Amino acid sequence: MAANSALRRKSPWAGREARTREREVKREAVLRTAVTLFNERGFHATSIDDVATALNITKPTIYHYFANKDEILFECVRRGIDSIQQAGLAAEKKGGSAMERLCAYMREYAIVVTTDFGICVTRTADHELSAAARKRFRASKREIDRAISRVVEEGMIDGSIATGDPRLMTFTLTGSLNWIAQWFDPKGALSPEDVADGCVATLVQGLAPRR
């Protein structure tokens, strides 16, 4: 009895299935617009009305897709966090020495941080989120730091990374990478890949000239 979904897709009377798909598309559009405005003006300085007008709709329509403003912000950072975690998994999958995996991770991390959702992650302060969201946000960030720390420690053992305090080293690395979100200009001369490569190169080689 299942109607042919290929046919149904083309029909203007697309049915319930297509409706929920439409809903997702619209929800996504709200998110995309919101994150852009949040990054431009900041979360507090962006009103739901601002987001609505940018989409040619009105405020209650937005509340039809999201429970409240906090949920919108949380969804934005969640997407960014997800991308970063994906980058970590991909790097691990590639294998190689700890240094190689770390470099792969950092490169992808840097690229994520040039995207809208990535920018939102590093620019959103904990206290801007609701209590519940904040808890999850913090936990995710800790998890990421932990994952990087672990690779750094492995590198100190397998000899591919210089010894030191792994925690402090991790913060030094993520600091450089997170900060990209503060200055990167998509209309600038450097592509995300250029920035990622340059940044990773400096972190790996250091400032001192090799001789």
Add this chain to the structure above:
Amino acid sequence: MAANSALRRKSPWAGREARTREREVKREAVLRTAVTLFNERGFHATSIDDVATALNITKPTIYHYFANKDEILFECVRRGIDSIQQAGLAAEKKGGSAMERLCAYMREYAIVVTTDFGICVTRTADHELSAAARKRFRASKREIDRAISRVVEEGMIDGSIATGDPRLMTFTLTGSLNWIAQWFDPKGALSPEDVADGCVATLVQGLAPRR
């Protein structure tokens, strides 16, 4: 005709001179309390009432010392920026190779960024400031970046620093340093000096082990 100021200082009727001194002390107290709250909860989430209650006074009293909320924030970041610029001047004064001066600068920079006003500088987003303040804030930050970039370039010439894109390298460095404000815990195991030294070491030596 000028009264003996040493005598006047001890009298309970201290006169106009002492009054303006008192005023400065109180203004400073407002600033110190404000910056602490701003760093804890964020600028928008901190009301003037919050600052007032923390000081056991009321809102209008604060407006007796500051024209508006923006002025308070601006004064906070100004103090932080000043400290960073002082660090730059001190490092230049010490002399040495570009690398030596850069290291001295970065070390001091890192320490400033663990102080309340320093934290405020890196955590305050441009759009939180008034239009006028924003302009000055941005200009100051650009100036600092420019100063660091200049030293980096000098180092590439005198051979004390590895070659590369000086601008990108500068952002990589300041990223690590600025990010300290996001994670540093004054009650933690590491002192500001420990953090500064460790961070600078990683940036100079890189992750790769020297052989």
Add this chain to the structure above:
DNA sequence: TAAGTTGTATACTCATGGGTAACATTGTGG
């Protein structure tokens, strides 16, 4: 002691913006 200056509090005003109630419209399914 009267007038002025400084610092502080009480008690407002007022704009902003998150969120909602109620209603209109339209396609969907029985």
Add this chain to the structure above:
DNA sequence: CCACAATGTTACCCATGAGTATACAACTTA
């Protein structure tokens, strides 16, 4: 064809928080 669900709008409510008008107390100075 009718009821229902989904989507959207207009028109509101209400809390918060920046900033102020005004009164008042205390000390200074003439």
